Each structure stands twice: as C-alpha cells, then as structure tokens.
Amino acid sequence: MHCLLYWVLNQKSIKMKTHLFIKIIAFLLFAGNIQGQEKALINTANSKFARLKSINIGDVQWTNGFWAERFELCKTSMVPHMMCCYLNDSVSHAFKNFKIAAGLDNGEHVGPPFHDGDFYKIMEAEIMVFAVTGNKALEKKINHIIDIIGRTQRDDGYIHTPVIIKELNEPDKKHEFVERLDFETYNMGHLMTAACIHYRATGKRPLLDIAIKATDFLYNFYIRAPHELAQNAICPSHYMGVVEMYRTTSDPRYLELAKSLIDIRSMVKDGTDHNQDRIPFKQQTKAIGHAVRANYLYAGAADVYAETGDDSLMVALEKIWHDLVEHKIYITGGCGALYDGVSPNGTSYSPSYIQQVHQAYGREYELPNITAHNESCANIGNLLWNWRMLQITGDPAYAEIMETVMYNSLLAGVSLDGKAYFYTNPLASVRGISDSLRWSKHREPYISYCNCCPPNTIRTIAEIQNYMYSVSDDGLWINFYGGNTLNTKLSKGKVISLTQESDYPWEGKVKLTVNELPEDFSLFIRIPQWADQTTAKLNGKAVKAEIKAGEYLELKNKWVKGDIIEIRFPMKPILVEANPLVEETRNQAAVKRGPLVYCLESPDIGDGSRIFDYRIPSGIKLNPVQIKIAGAELTALEGKLLKGKSPNWKNSLYREISTQKPESVKIRLIPYYAWDNRGISEMTVWIPLAR
Numbered sequence: 001m002h003c004l005l006y007w008v009l010n011q012k013s014i015k016m017k018t019h020l021f022i023k024i025i026a027f028l029l030f031a032g033n034i035q036g037q038e039k040a041l042i043n044t045a046n047s048k049f050a051r052l053k054s055i056n057i058g059d060v061q062w063t064n065g066f067w068a069e070r071f072e073l074c075k076t077s078m079v080p081h082m083m084c085c086y087l088n089d090s091v092s093h094a095f096k097n098f099k100i101a102a103g104l105d106n107g108e109h110v111g112p113p114f115h116d117g118d119f120y121k122i123m124e125a126e127i128m129v130f131a132v133t134g135n136k137a138l139e140k141k142i143n144h145i146i147d148i149i150g151r152t153q154r155d156d157g158y159i160h161t162p163v164i165i166k167e168l169n170e171p172d173k174k175h176e177f178v179e180r181l182d183f184e185t186y187n188m189g190h191l192m193t194a195a196c197i198h199y200r201a202t203g204k205r206p207l208l209d210i211a212i213k214a215t216d217f218l219y220n221f222y223i224r225a226p227h228e229l230a231q232n233a234i235c236p237s238h239y240m241g242v243v244e245m246y247r248t249t250s251d252p253r254y255l256e257l258a259k260s261l262i263d264i265r266s267m268v269k270d271g272t273d274h275n276q277d278r279i280p281f282k283q284q285t286k287a288i289g290h291a292v293r294a295n296y297l298y299a300g301a302a303d304v305y306a307e308t309g310d311d312s313l314m315v316a317l318e319k320i321w322h323d324l325v326e327h328k329i330y331i332t333g334g335c336g337a338l339y340d341g342v343s344p345n346g347t348s349y350s351p352s353y354i355q356q357v358h359q360a361y362g363r364e365y366e367l368p369n370i371t372a373h374n375e376s377c378a379n380i381g382n383l384l385w386n387w388r389m390l391q392i393t394g395d396p397a398y399a400e401i402m403e404t405v406m407y408n409s410l411l412a413g414v415s416l417d418g419k420a421y422f423y424t425n426p427l428a429s430v431r432g433i434s435d436s437l438r439w440s441k442h443r444e445p446y447i448s449y450c451n452c453c454p455p456n457t458i459r460t461i462a463e464i465q466n467y468m469y470s471v472s473d474d475g476l477w478i479n480f481y482g483g484n485t486l487n488t489k490l491s492k493g494k495v496i497s498l499t500q501e502s503d504y505p506w507e508g509k510v511k512l513t514v515n516e517l518p519e520d521f522s523l524f525i526r527i528p529q530w531a532d533q534t535t536a537k538l539n540g541k542a543v544k545a546e547i548k549a550g551e552y553l554e555l556k557n558k559w560v561k562g563d564i565i566e567i568r569f570p571m572k573p574i575l576v577e578a579n580p581l582v583e584e585t586r587n588q589a590a591v592k593r594g595p596l597v598y599c600l601e602s603p604d605i606g607d608g609s610r611i612f613d614y615r616i617p618s619g620i621k622l623n624p625v626q627i628k629i630a631g632a633e634l635t636a637l638e639g640k641l642l643k644g645k646s647p648n649w650k651n652s653l654y655r656e657i658s659t660q661k662p663e664s665v666k667i668r669l670i671p672y673y674a675w676d677n678r679g680i681s682e683m684t685v686w687i688p689l690a691r
C-alpha cells in the first residue's frame, strides 16, 4: 500500500493524482465486501432517497404456483432455447460478432447495431437462472462467454463489436460514435447491468471488471465529448447501468456521469419528441416519443433521483407518470400505441414543424387495439421504471402498474411453451385488413430483423422473484403474490424467514407463515386496487386494522415462529369500461379477474363466426373453469354472450343495423397472455356491450 501511495503521489499531473486516489478509495470501499441488501437486483441498500430496499438475489425461491411454473419454463425452455439461437451462427450472428471482434474468427459484423446489448440481456437471464439454481454447467458456459467478451474490449474500455470489427478491418479510419444510431451506449448499458448482477450473484469480478473499464471509458468520453453527442443516447439503458455501477463500486464519478447524462440532453440542438430531447428532461410533463427510449429514460432518471434527491427529476417523473396512467397506458399495461405517427406537438398550421414518431406514445386517449404497437421492451421498461418509483416512495400505485404488466403485457410476449415471442402486443387481431403491419401478428422463435424483445422478456421473467418483497427500517413489504420462501439477512444482522403459499392469481387465498421476523417489524401487505372486501386473519382472528384496496395493510405483532397470516382477495370477474374519450373502446367492456385481463379468441368460438359478432351483457355471470392450452393449465371464464348473425361486409363500409334478435350462447374467455397458442386466430380484449 505504501508503494502504491508513493507511486500515486509521484504522478506529475494533479488531475491524474486525484483520479487515482478516487479509484483507490472506491476499490477499498467495495473490495469484495457485499453487505446487507447490496446483492439485490437493483441495489437501493444505500440509496438515500429510496424508502424501500430490495431483497438480495437468491433470497426468494419459488416453491409452486404461477410464477414457480413460469420460472421453471424460463429455466428449461426460454433461456436454453434463446441462448441456443444466439450461439448458432446460422440463426444469430451476435456471439460470432464477439468472436470476430476478439480476433478468434474472421468476417464482418452482421446484425443490427444493438446485437451486443441483446446478447447481454440473454446472458443476464442465464446469470439469474444460475443465481437461483447454482447449476455448475451453466456457470462454466457463462464464464466462457465472459472470457470472449473480455477479449473484444479495447484497452481504453470501449466495447461495441460493430465498431471494433470495423477498426480491425480499417484501422486507419475513425469509427466510434460516428453513427448516431449505432447504439454504443445502449450496448454498454446492458453490459453494466448484467455485470452488476453477475458480481452480486457470484461474488466474482471478471464481467464487472470489463464493465468498470467500459464505464470509465464513458466517463472520460463524456467529459471531453461535444454536447451534440448526447444524441447518441439512443435508448438509454446506460442511465440505469451507470447508476447500478455506482451502487456496486461506490465510485463517485459514475454518479457524476449519470447526472450529467441527463443534464446534457438539454443541450441537444434540434432535439425531437421522438427521442425525448426537444425540451430539457426536467421541464417535461408528458409521456412522449419512442416508448422504449422513454421508459428507459424515466427509469434511469428515477435511479438518479434515488441517489441524489434532485427534486426537479421527481417533479418531471411524477407528471409524466400521471400522463401515462391517466391517458396513455393500455389496460394490459402496454405502452406505445403507435407503430408510426407524428408528435402530438405537431400542428398542421406549421407543417414543417410536424415531427415523426415511431413505436411511440400517441396523443391522450389514442389507444387503438388492432394496431396497438406496445413493444414488449416498452412494457418491460415501464415495469423497470415503476419498480424504481415503488422503491423510492413505497406508494402501491406503482406496484399496481407493475402487476398489470407482469400478468398481461409481459407474459403475452412469450408463448406458453417458452419458444416463441412477440415484438408487438396488440389488443385485437383480425383477418380482413389488407394493410400489412411491419411486425408479425404471431409469435416467432427468433425475430430475425430485431430480436431485442425476446431476451428482454426472458430476463424479466427470470427476475420476477426479486420484486416480490422489499424491506425498510420498520418492516417487510409484500408487494406481489405467489408460492415462495424468503430467507434474508439484513445489514444489522436481523433475519427474515417467511413462507408464502398461494395459487394466486387463479385463487385469492394467500397464506404467510413466519419462521423468523424481527419483533419490532411491521408486515406491509399490498391490497390491490381491484380487491375491495379483502379479508385478513392473524393466527385465525380477523385483523383489527382497516383494510383498504390500493394501500399497504400494516400488521404489527410481536412475531414468533409459526405466526400465520391469511389473506383472501375477492377473485370475482368484473367488467371494465374505458374513459369515453378513448374512441376505440367506447361502449365496450373488457373482462378482468384479479390482475388478469381476459380476451375472446376464435378457437373458443368454433363455429366460423367472427369475434365481432358477439356482445357482452353488462350483467353477465362468468364462471371460472380449469382448462389446458398447449399443455399449460389456466383458469378460463365461461358465460353467455349475445351473438348476432355474421353479415357479409365484403366491399362495404356501412349498413343498416340488423333488427334480428341475437342468440345467447355459452362462450369461453381466456387470459390475454395465453392467446395465439392454438394456431392462427382472431382475438379481442374489448367486446361491445349489450346493455
């Protein structure tokens, strides 16, 4: 250590001395010591402005029920199948790009510029499966991949295979940060996130060391880069990544970098609503533009707030969040109504001002169903953002949005066998519209043009257990439900051990058994907004506290081993209507049971009629029935809908309404996430009301 200090003090430049001191202090601060809740997926253990802390990776283990089944499918089908695609050169060039950039293979970069980032996402999913299962063969595979990735990195920390391969082939030309749409920072952001998780899950540093070099590169780059390069922040996954690197290493430069990444957005000239940089972020009040970029930006800004408490960030985030949930989100939690469109700020009085948007939020209440874009990555970005808001505030409204996404727009992204994926998530699908939509109406095993969504979906499903609980100084927060065990040790040595048994969302019963819980801790149990008339018992006696839907129920007790809490949520199917300003759903109803949105799909009709021939009576009685689709068990709902006679609409747009009396027929509705698993079909979430 003395020699090291002597060497640092002998550096000529003061800047270099300072830089080296910071590095040494940061290294000493985190040198191999991960304490308390610092091994969480998103580590808010030391975030001064986050009320809640996360549970460490691996502390929650699924036992049985809905999410245990999804994790099993993730482990046995989604991860191996998708990793196989990525390692197979004839399907995906992503891993081959790394091998070429590492000098282990020859050729050109093939695939989209964000290929590296998507490969990091499937790697993150594999790391999470390893963290839960401890599968040694998986660890060996991950280590091999990390070794190859490390070999591609330049000495200055830059890592991005499209440019590194160009540099190998044309060493005399400058290639880095030349193409605005080159996704360099997006890729590095996903590397940082995967690296933090790998380090927290394994305690090993190889991937983290690569990410540290990459973050150092970005820090040095942004110090000297012209402000126009802020526009290179396409799809800013690196805002989240850089803050997570700060949380892992305690290097203050990384927080400085994260703050400046948001601030430099305001210096962009000729910014666009599409890229959320037409006006400075802190002045923004609307969810706008490309929905993936938007939600990643909001999640990253929330991360910066959790560390800095910069109120101007939270003011913007809260306004944007209200705009989203009051005007722009789908009932499934889907985000980004438009395939293509114009910014709502465009005006026909000034045509030159009209700005294109793409894969984007639309105007207020503009929520089409057949053409709903709802990219899976945007829905996931929404979940990531809301998790951060929940950790910051403890407000269950954010958990409500997360749960809606988890059970609907996230799960719809993957087939029931875990082998095929959606890029877009519409709320209706019909035959008879000739305009082709760019993205497939059916799930695909590998989306060759742009496979960003499948690995994002997989890593999110692999990580759901990390969202189940939070802790604060005064209690344990039960955010979501599903059979699992929780065993965790807090930084002050307190132990939490709890078993949760539940067949939620198929049933509303949840049983919590305390194995160990600090005596002075409260249990905060989230009561969903739809769960009026929830009941709760502690050791067989009804709890005295008032139970309010949409709030956390606080239970205090002198906890002892064997204490049992039983919650019963009402799982009654309900009909939901939308604000009438949503033209596309006026006079229609959607069916929900608990957090699940249901849909009508043509395989459940079976007589050749069209899904639009049906009306749903407002007083319909719907009965849960157990069925299997593609081998997966689920709860469908059966009830009587009114069926009109299918008119022949060929070559006609309008007709006189039929006076024929509709017939009452028994129809089955299935969870929205389970559609498109029985061949080509028609589907709709919203059904016209018969009042």
Ligand SMILES: [Zn+2]
Pocket: 375, 376, 377, 378, 451, 452, 453, 454, 456
């Ligand atoms: Zn995507």
